Amino acid sequence: xxxxxxxxxxxxxxxxxxxxxxxxxxxxxxxxxxxxxxxxxxxxxxxxxxxxxxxxxxxxxxxxxxxxxxxxxxxxxxxxxxxxxxxxxxxxxxxxxxxxxxxxxxxxxxxxxxxxxxxxxxxxxxxxxxxxxxxxxxxxxxxxxxxxxxxxxxxxxxxxxxxxxxxxxxxxxxxxxxxxxxxxxxxxxxxxxxxxxxxxxxxxxxxxxxxxxxxxxxxxxxxxxxxxxxxxxxxxxxxxxxxxxxxxxxxxxxxxxxxxxxxxxxxx
Ligand code: ZN
Numbered sequence: 001x002x003x004x005x006x007x008x009x010x011x012x013x014x015x016x017x018x019x020x021x022x023x024x025x026x027x028x029x030x031x032x033x034x035x036x037x038x039x040x041x042x043x044x045x046x047x048x049x050x051x052x053x054x055x056x057x058x059x060x061x062x063x064x065x066x067x068x069x070x071x072x073x074x075x076x077x078x079x080x081x082x083x084x085x086x087x088x089x090x091x092x093x094x095x096x097x098x099x100x101x102x103x104x105x106x107x108x109x110x111x112x113x114x115x116x117x118x119x120x121x122x123x124x125x126x127x128x129x130x131x132x133x134x135x136x137x138x139x140x141x142x143x144x145x146x147x148x149x150x151x152x153x154x155x156x157x158x159x160x161x162x163x164x165x166x167x168x169x170x171x172x173x174x175x176x177x178x179x180x181x182x183x184x185x186x187x188x189x190x191x192x193x194x195x196x197x198x199x200x201x202x203x204x205x206x207x208x209x210x211x212x213x214x215x216x217x218x219x220x221x222x223x224x225x226x227x228x229x230x231x232x233x234x235x236x237x238x239x240x241x242x243x244x245x246x247x248x249x250x251x252x253x254x255x256x257x258x259x260x261x262x263x264x265x266x267x268x
Pocket of ligand 1: 192
């Protein structure tokens, strides 16, 4: 038990949870997990995810070999992060990593702001606004704490807190492995789409960039649909909702340079 006592806030969080349902004050949603729990769980899940893809030789490490790729990706990520609309811009780590797997068109987020994007998705997309849009969608899942709420619902808070304590390594591995396939509620997806438009509104990007992905995926038909589409169904309704929000904000039709995006695609 000694290791638990080194983290008294965990006991407090658990006690609060077991007592009355605690509200973190995150809008009108009840979030039993604290921000600190999001960060701690996210660090564990990300370490597990990193080591899985590192073992397969697929994790693009932030080292001199991949310096140029991250030099091209980071400004895209940072424009979205610095749009002034995130709740946890300062709390979370906001680390976006590339997984080299051209056959997988997917991206996912852990709690606490660790985002993973597959080279297959970057190569699938047509322009920088689309990439910024998809990243914005994933950033919203972390910032709006959808991932931790979904995991909490699926696994229960005591299990998640045990993972934070370093217990249940097998369960941690299972959760990390399933993160890219995690199915969110329609409400969470709608909210993440909506926030991707809100985030991109304060950037040079066309704020309906996420719709660009869905339009492309939809027109490609049912043969080899992108993995991202299987966890993000109903593209027609989503395109409509994204377009409506973009129209409301008046931020469509921008066409920033794709030089950096094109170079990134060629490098991967
Ligand atoms: Zn999503």
